[in-house]
Amino acid sequence: MIYDAIVIGTGGVGSAALYHLAGRGARVLGIDRYAPGHHRGSSHGQTHIIRQAYSEHADYVPLLKRAFELWSELEEGRSEPLYHETGILQVGPADGAVLPGVLASAAEHDLAVESLTAAEAADRFPGFVVPDALSAVFEEQAGYLWSRIACGHKSSWPAATGRSCASAARSSAGSHPATGWS
Ligand SMILES: Cc1cc2nc3c(=O)[nH]c(=O)nc-3n(C[C@H](O)[C@H](O)[C@H](O)COP(=O)(O)OP(=O)(O)OC[C@H]3O[C@@H](n4cnc5c(N)ncnc54)[C@H](O)[C@@H]3O)c2cc1C
Secondary structure: OOOOOOEEOOOOOHHHHHHOOOOOOOEEEEOOOOOOOOOOOOOOOOEEEEEOOOOOHHHHHHHHHHHHHHHHHOOOOOOOEEEEEHHHHHHHEOOOHHHHHHHHHHHHOHHHOOEHHHHHHHHHHOOEEEOOOOEEEEEEEOEEEEEHOOOOOOOOOHHHOOEEEEEEEEEEEEEEEEEEEE
């Protein structure tokens, strides 16, 4: 088999690259040190959170908006949703690094966030004890994803996409031969 593209590392990022290359008609191969769905990378686990108002920098927000669109597309044709909108509550010092960053991203990109005092946050989310010295920001359009689907797990790929690729892995436990995904 001659491949158009070979991606080394099939965590969330590599798997997404494979998925979109395959969707454009490329014959792709993903290679990883471990078998698909392994738990030794950053993408391990059943779920990951997703949000838009990144505290790190407002420049991330357009990428997050696009990520929401792509997760929504990935959801099509599946019986169970991948995205569960729970909102996200971030708590910290009002003059720290996180909350001002969230508010700046939200302001620049017109995202819906609510600033809450410690008392308001504790009242609305009684499961949390919020110290008086801290503040909170609640972002409504945020939640968690069943992100395991994104990590090269053969059984997770939606058959409806009609995409195919192959994976191969080698680990200390032995090698796993390339197998077709379709
Ligand atoms: C504990 C934790 C919690 C997180 N929670 C969130 C969250 O809730 N929301 C969020 O958005 N982000 C979260 N992140 C960040 C997010 O998970 C990572 O940014 C993302 O998973 C990175 O994906 P990746 O594909 O780049 O890396 P990885 O998932 O680590 O994939 C890299 C792959 O490359 C393979 N590899 C490495 N070296 C080789 C080699 N030499 N040859 C072959 N294969 C190789 C590895 O086996 C692995 O499969 C979290 C990260 C961690 C660690």
